[in-house]
Each structure stands twice: as structure tokens, then as C-alpha cells.
Amino acid sequence: MHHTIVIGLETHVQLLTKSKLFCGCVNRFNPENPNTQTCPVCLGLPGSLPVMNREAFLLSVKTGLALNCDISQFTKWDRKQYYYPDLPKAYQISQYDLPFSHDGFLEAEVEGQGVKRVGIIRAHLEEDAGKNMHDETGGGRDSHVDLNRCGTPLLEIVTEPDLRSAAEAKAYLDELKLLLNYLGVSDCNMQEGSLRCDANINLHIHGDDGSKIATPIVEVKNLNSFRGVEQAIDYEANRQLEIYEETGRKLGDPGVHKETRGWDANRSVTFGQRSKEEASDYRYLPDPDLVPITLTADEIDEIRQALCEFPADRRRRFSEAFELSAYDVSVIVNQGAEFANYFETVAAECGDGKQAANWCTQDVQRELNERSVAIGEFPIGAVALGTLLAKVVANEITTKSAREVFAELLESEAIEPTAALAQIDQIIEERGLAIVSDTGELEGVVETVLAGNQKIADDFRSGKQGAIGPLIGQVMREVKGADAKVVRQMLIEKIGK
């Protein structure tokens, strides 16, 4: 007997729009000033009416296309009705039977396993609710409601039950998050709740006789970290196996319903909430205040044409164009679109992908980590770094000198690209870092050094190859930026004369 874990994920992603989904209120995380980003519409005041934010809808369609979904030419809004203090209309405007997109997939690289294709059942757009806050100081009697988040656009992406392990779920979420970053659709900040996840989990138990039994499906709600998703999956798999071995209860047995469980991140366990049997009847109703949305095939095509390059395509292109290893490419592309763009500019400027990759993944990355900043706030612009590396590639300065310039640029915090370019030349000039391969300039120095070191020259002549090392060093101390190869060549020639 062995078993497979079967997982489907529902991910809620807050869209990065300027305003909320159905009103003009600003869409911004702002828990410090509760109920300041509200208006009659998102407060659900009597007589107020929603008007769809077209930007949010187009962002969603972009995402649907990026998830390889079919985009519906006719889609509508429905009211999902339930009572809760953070839902001032007592219904959430969502999409029920006609979501704007359906039947897509996302491919994710699973470590040690290769590419996994995860089916997407549907992606639909809805408004977020507010947030209830319970003040425990008054014995839990005081509850507050913050409606700043109420009405922010939320994209719900539902996968097929295609995932088979915590690692696959993690790989899917990583790739989804990256894709949303490339699309500029969401910042996926889990601390701020802009990406939230529910996982549907059960086991398929395969008997030695070829039989297959499914355990009851459990939905683990409100997982707010990828680590939590992984842990919850593993926890549930063990728990469900134990229960099955104890009770033999399986999906389809009378009285067996889908169970909803919560996730306790502190104790790393799931806990029972309610069974679907007691679940609310949402009494979905097409929203009569909003008109259905129609898109022509041409409009969908237009959005498709304007889509950015997706991470997978970019990985492929980088590895071909810059002759990089799969590992290097992933490290660069997985950092996010801005980082990958940075790399691409550096590589284009210096004309050497490998050089650019080394610098970006090592020198630049180290600084970003130390400073805890994103690439957008990095003081050395991509053009500046590319220009600097071009000098290494053209053998105008050494890699060691380039690091010196890099360090000084970092200290000067040059932001202006043109200023940075001028500064690079200035630093090279001031420190005399330019490689001197002009034999005329070197000749005198080489002769002087030889003249003062006849003994060493004789040793070399008599076959002691290593004797030349100190001579090279001496020349190079005199002429900073001298090309060691050229110096060596000159010394050998002169000694031989």
C-alpha cells in the first residue's frame, strides 16, 4: 500500500491598481489610519452604486492570458451574500458561473523533478472585504472594523488538483508569484495580505491489488506564507493517513463532507473549523447594479499582443542569447523582472553575458542583500555597470580595478547615469587604473628595472623561469594598470637581447 497527496490551490492576489475595484478610493495598504480610504460606495451606504474599474479588469485579463487561460468574451458580476461585520453591503461582488477566464495552466520547475504543468480551472475577479480587529484588552468585548481594504481588487486563481507534494505546491506558488511580478499585476506581499492561499488536500491510497481510495477533502484556509502552505500539506498528509488507518473513512462515504480547517502557524498544525455541511448558502445573484462585460476577440488579441515577456520565455531567451547555464539564468530571472532587466542592460552594455551574470549575481546581489534593498534602489545603474564591465571586456582595466571602481561608485551613491559614467572615467584616471599596454611608455621602466636587477636577469637567462616574477611585480608597481602579459613579454625580449 502506498499513497499520493492530491492538492489544489486557491490563491487570492491583490491587484496593484491605483483605485479600488468599484469606486475611486485609493488602493493602498494603510492599517495605521483605519477607515480613511473609504467613500459611500465601498462603505455600502444606502443609494451608492458600484462602477467597475476598467484598469483592474484589464490587469486580470492580462493575468488570465499569462496563465494560458481562455478569456470569456462575455462575463458578469455576481453577489456572494453573507453577513459579516467587515462586509458592509452583506454581499461581496464576485464572479460565480461566468468567470472572465478559465481552463489554463502554469508550468513550474520543481527541484530535482523537472517541469510540472499545473492546470488552472479558473481565475476570476472580486472585491476584498474589510478587516475585523478584536481588541482583547477589554476582555475581547471590543471589536473594530477597518474598511480601508474593502473593495480592493482581488484575483482568485484556482488550480486543478494537479499538485502531488509540498515541493510542487511551493514551485507553483513561486512561479505564480514571479509571473505576477513580471506582469506588474501584484506586489504579492504576504505580510500585507496581498497574496493569500487556501489549499484543498486529500490522499489517494493505492492498494497492492491496484485499488484506489480517496480520503475526504480538507480545505486549509488562510495560509499566509509559502512555508505555511508546505507545512500544512505535509501535516495534513500525515494526519489524514493516520485517520484513514484508524477509521477507514473515505470520500463518498455517507456523512462524509468536505472539511474546512484553519492553520495555526505558531504550532504548525491544522485545526477544525466547520464542515461544508454547515457552510453558508451564498445565494449568488447576478448583480443588477453592474452591466456584463463584453470583450471582442480583437480586444483580447490586443491585450495579448501587449503582454510582457513571461519568466519562462525569458529564461529560454537569456540562456540562448547570453550562453548562460540554466542555473545562472534561473538565479537572474527568479529575482524578478526589475533584476532581470538590470542584468539584460548590463549584458548588452558590456557585450559579455557571463561577465554580466557573474557581477549581477555576486557583486550586485551581495550589496543588495547587505543593504536590504531592491534593484530599483541600487546606486549603480545598469548602464554604468555595463560601461564599467565593457572596459574589463575590452581589456582596458583589470577585473580587480573594476572592483575598486565599483566600490567607489557605491560609496559615492551616484544615481545620475551620466554622472556615474563620468565618474567611472574619473576614478580610473585618478587611480591610474587604465591598463598600459603601450610599449613605448613601458620601455623605459622595463629597462630601468632590468638595469637594477642584473642578477635576476642572469638567473632567468640560465633557465630559472620563476625568476621573472619579481621583475614583473616591480614594473607593475611603477606603472599602475600595466598589462602583466605585455610586461612579461617585454622583459623576456629585453633579457634575451
Next chain:
Amino acid sequence: MSIVGSTTEELLGQLASGDVSCVELTSAYLDQIAARDPEVQAFLRYDRDDALRQAERIDAKRQSGQPLGKLAGLPVAVKDNMCTKGQPTTCASRMLEDFVPPYDAHVVTRLKEADAVLMGRANLDEFAMGSSTENSAFQVTRNPHNAEFAPGGSSGGSAAAVGAGMTPLALGSDTGGSIRQPASFCGVVGMKPTYGRVSRYGLVAFASSLDQIGPLAGDVTGTARLLEVIAGHDARDSTCVDLPVPEYTQSLNEPLSGLTIGIAAEHFAEGLDPEVESTVRSALDVYTSLGATVKEISLPHSRYAVATYYVVAPCEASSNLARYDGVHYGFRAESFENMIDMYATTRGEGFGDEVKRRIMVGTYALSAGYYDAYYLKALKVRRLIREDFDRAFADVDVIASPVTPTPAFKIGSLVDDPLAMYLQDLYTLSANLAGIPGISIPAGTSSGGLPIGLQLLAPAFEEERLLRAARMFEQESE
């Protein structure tokens, strides 16, 4: 010439010529309210000082030669389900007794821009649910022609206020006849525009796909003038259509030549009061004498209109009224055990019986397992009703019918019989289901001295045709 009882055009003429100031005019109506409203009870609230202050501002504007709006100086009563910034908007419900909106409904903004004088807030059936204005949580409005009789509803306060000469103009809302039926009972003109002609922004929703704000006035011209002001696109209502608004008052007096009027057998069936029937038939004779042709049409699905309406409207109402839960604003019960109990107690105490009845019907019909049988089926029949009208309007320009099966009924006579009350709207609510415009104009008087109205219906966005047709009849009966 007396002010009260004059038509809106006469009043505008007097104001323009300087024969009367807006303050004088407003005072005259306020005096009429003081005289008549203790009996009629049309106004939930009015503020004499506030009305006069508005009037002074308009007079000052006129004196300084500033451009004035289309309603400059005319009082307008507003049904108390249209939000007015800083003033209570109660929907005649305990639930919103203390609710003060922080914003103006689109129509209220339009009235202010047109330099109207906002006279006060007209009574209604709670949340516009009813046909007699008896469902108001605060007071029972009486028919200005006979105080023992109902003014109709739900815009009973608006219709009674105009009928009693307490205001020349009023705004009502019509979800299933709620402007036309009280207009008919009170002997005034009332119109439900095409769905989407007037923005619903700020109208407290009852049934969103049916609700429409419309004008009431003593005559067709006043109705046209008020519609001209409130109609037109508003980006805050997604269902409000962006079509130009004709100047209805300009073309109003041109008779429609070659007018073809449709009459449907379904509108003259069992249950129709003989006096009402003869009034409508005489009106048709008037039209014939003016050169119109009367043609029989069929609206075969109209017999399902009441059933369809009483699924669609309660379903939407149950959803629209769910927000009154005591959490964020409005009434909250004083004592309760826990959160769920707070919702239940608040809603149990805050809503009246008719509102609760409809919320329960709607909640039931939308529940899992019933949706297809009720709501979805009702939507399908609704489409058939609309198609009936499409077919009919291929042959006729307007459709004429009774407004209600009977003249006004006595207060209290139908309150215990919801079904009989619902049948009041038999002839009117098809227009809401189909989204087409309809108008009720006074056509006669019953032997008991109560007004009887004539209803005219036109295709969507043909308000101009409807008003001109109505005006033809009105001119003839002057």
C-alpha cells in the same frame, strides 16, 4: 392670480416677469402645506425656514442677473428614499430613522443645479414596498381628494403633495407602478422613465433592475420639465444610459400625426372596475377624434407579470436590504446575545412586516436548490414579457391601458390581504419588467369623486413620444 393651483409654466412666467418672487411663491406653498398637510400627511419632514432661505438665494440670483436653472424658483418635494446630503433620508423605515447621508443623490444635485426649492421629504411605503403608503413606519398619508382613501403608493407622499397643491412638482420612484398608481389615485401626472434614463445614484435601492426615478406634476408640461432636468447620463450609475436628452418641453404641444394606439385585451379582463374601463375607453375615443387609430394588440405574457415581479423584486430586495444589519449605520437593537443575534434582532425590530415578507420571499427564492425554479425562471418570463412589448411596438406607437383595476381604495381595506394589494400593480409593473417608459394622466373621476388615470406606454427612450401623446389628451380635456 393665485399661486397654488397654477401650472409650472404659469409659475415660471410669473417669476420671470417679476410678478411674484420665489420667496412669495414658496411661502404660498408652505402656507398650503400648513393648511393641508395635517390632514393629508404627505410630508415626513419640511423646514419652512430652510425652504425660504433657498428661495431667497434664488431671488438674489435672479436680481443680480445671474443665469438661472430650468426650474428656477419652483418647489419640488422629494420622496424620502433619495439621499440628500446632511439631511435625514429615512425610506420611511425605523431602520434608517436617523440616517443622514454624506452625499446627494444624482437627482438632488440636478434639482439644486436647476435652482429648484427643495420643499421637503415625501412619505412612502417603507423602502418603497407597497401600493398605499400605509407601510410607512411613521405616518399614513391620505388621499387629497378624500381623506378616507389611500393615496396609492409607494410614492403616495409625492402624489398627494402635488394633488393637494402643496407643491407643483415632486420626485417619486417607480419599481412596479409606484409613481403611476399614486398619480392616478391623486389625480396628477406621474411618469416612470425608461430604465437607464435617470441615474439611480443616491436612490436607496429596492429592486435595482426595476427601480427608476420619475417626475410628478399637476400637468404634462410640468412633468416634461422636471424630466428634462433629471434625465441624462451619470457615470456613477453603470446602468444609466448615455443618450442625449431631448428638450421635451419644446416639442410637447405638437400633436403626433398618424398616432397608432395599441390596446391589449389582457388589460381589460376580469377584475377591472367598470368605471375605470369606461374612462379608459372614453379617453380612446378622444384620441380617435384627434385622428389617432386604435389597434388591438396582444401581450400574452402579461398575465405572468405579477408572479414574475414578485419573484424578481423580492430577490433583489433581499440582497439590497441585507446591508441594514446594525453594524455600520442605522438602527441597532438595544439588547442582543451575540453577533448573529444582533443581526436578527436588529432586522426583526427595524423592518416592518411588508419589508420582512419580501426579504423572506427573496431569500427563499435565491436559496440553493430554488434559484433555477424561481429566480432564473422569472428572468426567462421577464424576457418574454419584454418581447411581447417589442412585437407590439412594431405595430403601434403607444399602448393605452388602465393604470389600476379600481380607483383609490379605502385606507385599511387591503392591508391584511397582501395579494389583493399586489394586484393593484397588475397593469403597471410590466413596464418595469420590460424597462419601458410609462405615464399616468388624469382621465376622469369616479362616481365617488375619486380620480381615474389613463396609462400610456412607449418603447424604451421614447419619452418624448409618450409626453406628446399625453399632452394631446390633456389639451383636449382642458
